[in-house]
Amino acid sequence: MKIRELTIKDFEQFNILMLEVHDHHVKKRPDIYNKIEKSDSSMVWDLDALLRNKNYVLLGAELDGDLAGICTMAIREPSKNSCIVPRIRGYIEVICVRKDYRRRGIATALYNEAVRRAWRFGADSVELMVWDFNKPALEFYKSLGMTVQRYIMEKKHGQEY
Numbered sequence: 001m002k003i004r005e006l007t008i009k010d011f012e013q014f015n016i017l018m019l020e021v022h023d024h025h026v027k028k029r030p031d032i033y034n035k036i037e038k039s040d041s042s043m044v045w046d047l048d049a050l051l052r053n054k055n056y057v058l059l060g061a062e063l064d065g066d067l068a069g070i071c072t073m074a075i076r077e078p079s080k081n082s083c084i085v086p087r088i089r090g091y092i093e094v095i096c097v098r099k100d101y102r103r104r105g106i107a108t109a110l111y112n113e114a115v116r117r118a119w120r121f122g123a124d125s126v127e128l129m130v131w132d133f134n135k136p137a138l139e140f141y142k143s144l145g146m147t148v149q150r151y152i153m154e155k156k157h158g159q160e161y
Contacts, residue, residue: 001106003113006058006070011047014060015094028133057090057117061097061106063090066160069097070112075121090118092128111144 006014016115019036050056050072051146080087092114097106097119118126127149130137155161 001068001104001109003109004060004062006051006060008051010046010070011065014047014070016158017067017070017098018094020098021094021096024134025131038151042130057100057114059110059113059117061101061105061110063101063104067102068100068101068104069095069106069110071095071114073118073126074121075115075118082095087124088122090114090121090126092126106143107140 006077022033022036026035047058053084055075057071057073059071059073059099061071069159074091074093076089076091078088084098089106095107095114097110115126121125126146128141130141132138
């Protein structure tokens, strides 16, 4: 397995993986996420724009000549809010491994490389958001030493208590 930076040549496979992540979210939270057809996905995730952004890390895991997984991470600059301690954060937006390549250490390798890159940017922390419905991802990130930073709660209109 080789972890490398994504290139524009990865455009099609990148979109397929991003759509897989999105579809998972649509199934679990159709009240938040709109269904996107495969034919429209290239209009949603603009890999070319992300590649030009100096504050983005785009990694791919290559295995057997295939793009087996991806990781996208934004480097977030310090807040200008004087109430917040200024710090740089690596914010992992997506880690996705193709179904036929899972359980081979690919997600761990992508995560570890993203963390290394965040430290090189001078980040004080690496953060990410996981939906509560995604128990396997929660357990995976905990196994890598990540801890809960905060909870976002909701009450839907009409929901009893």
